Amino acid sequence: MKSLNPSILLLILGLLASDARAASEEELALERWVRGRVKPIPISLSGYSGEVATVLRFDLEVAGCAIVSEDQAQFLLKGTNNGQVEGRLSDAISKATRLAKAYSGGTPRSQAHALADDVIQELTGKPGIARTKIACRVARGPNFEIYVSDYDGHGAVAVTQDNTVAAAPAWVPGRRALFYTTYKFGNADIVSHDLGSGARQVVARHTGSNMSPAVSPDGRRVAMILSKGGSPDLYVGNLDGTGLQQLTRTPEDESSPCWSPDGRWIAFATKMNGRRVLAKIPTEGGQVQRIATSGVANPTEPDWSPDGRLIAFTAQMGNFEICVVPASGGEAQLLVGGQDPSWAPNSRTLIFTKRGRAGQRTLSLLDVPTRQNKDVAHNLGGCSQPSWAR
């Protein structure tokens, strides 16, 4: 067998080496994005009034812009909302028009959201999130009900009216359906709920507690924490709860499963050697591997970003802190005080719960690169456990 020509071999090795260098450059860029602070895009608004102006301001600030006066702006958004929302985005220096659009139909609020999304798409090259939905639970006296609303808290509708405790809503990816825990039958059981028809189905009603559902990215399976085996362990089953497979068998209490976007892993909170850690396991079963979160203690409630690169989680160190870590584990980055983060489809914005000293719960939004943080525009009161529809 003739061996490879040595100069070709060198070229191949050189190419392989440069490929490895490219991978670590991406990691470096991610590090900068997470550890540094990206400057917000300075943009000025003029010609808008009332609700449309408020919505545009909110959407653009959450998306990582700063609303400034015209002389400080890098981009100018000028328009009107007489009858319909119109907007022209131009570059402050070159005066070039980046986009010019008018919107019809829907409400002034939804038109403003559409304009904000188009501006963000133009400025960042990525889709905006101004027209996405979230689910959460809201305290109603001693009980909790599941609600769905716009990402800013507006347009909230009650999904349940069961006068009991409901918890941990989780979307079925790509569908208007939710999984959640309900105590409607006097126990912690998991149900699925089609938001279009209102049809509900019991998914897990085993002895003990049935908790924390998380649906796979392909929408075909559900991960759950079930204690029917004598300890809260991680299980995976079909969407209707059949075909259960037990993934963990530990005397510790596992909690808060979430799927990797490629559907190959489930990350969750557990204990190892007496310490609270994040871990992951292959979805077909196998070895539990720790996800290192160095620099913070007591990590819990992980959520895997839709682009697969980061895991957001809560660290409990006196107060609750929202953190991110590379999905492969490593050094964690503290972001803001709060708990229970959920990623937007853009893998950039987080929604989470803020708790006041007297226990009040509010939903809050964070733009990870700029660290800009705004509480949701419309506060439902006693709102927690947000889940962003993806």
Next chain:
Amino acid sequence: MKSAFFLNLLTLGLLVAFAATGCKKPQKGVTPIPAAKGGTVASAQPRGPATPPSVPPGGALPGGGGTAGTETPRETPLKTGPEGIEQAPPETFDGMVMDPATFKDQVVYFEFDSSVVRTSQYPQANAVADHLKQNSAQKLLIDGHCDERGTEEYNRSLGERRALALREYLARQGVLPERVKTRSWGEDRPADPGHDEEAWARNRRGEFILLLPQ
């Protein structure tokens, strides 16, 4: 000889192409959520069906059978007791009547972030064990609770771990685990609504509910 050279060239070409693309993972698009109509005049593309103004309330869930308890429907007419006072029908769990009164003073308390049953709590748990050993037709439901200082789903799991720890303790005292059910409320049903150490200590608890045959 010539074919080996072209094979090398092909390999090189593939490697170049491989390196150039950088192995990008396919990007999943944003999940389309039906939005209120707001199409642009420019694009004239409809944005999709409008969101209905309200979500139909959750449909009835089949309530028969299964291992969980049932909440008595409110339409059941209230019984009139011997005192002439209307009594609400007792709640059931697993087909048995719930009696939260018998063991209401036997609450077991836990340390922060722990499900260990401490020796100081043995008297309460022992009293429950003794009663169950003398009343073999009765069963037990253990409710596990947490204070608000954990995150909500972590607490739901920890509360269950506390209930299970008590079940294990009772098993060591001779109560068959098959007679004991567990349930966790996480931090959702505090005994004390306060936000200080005293309140938190009172919320980290296991409560025993006696289950009586119907």
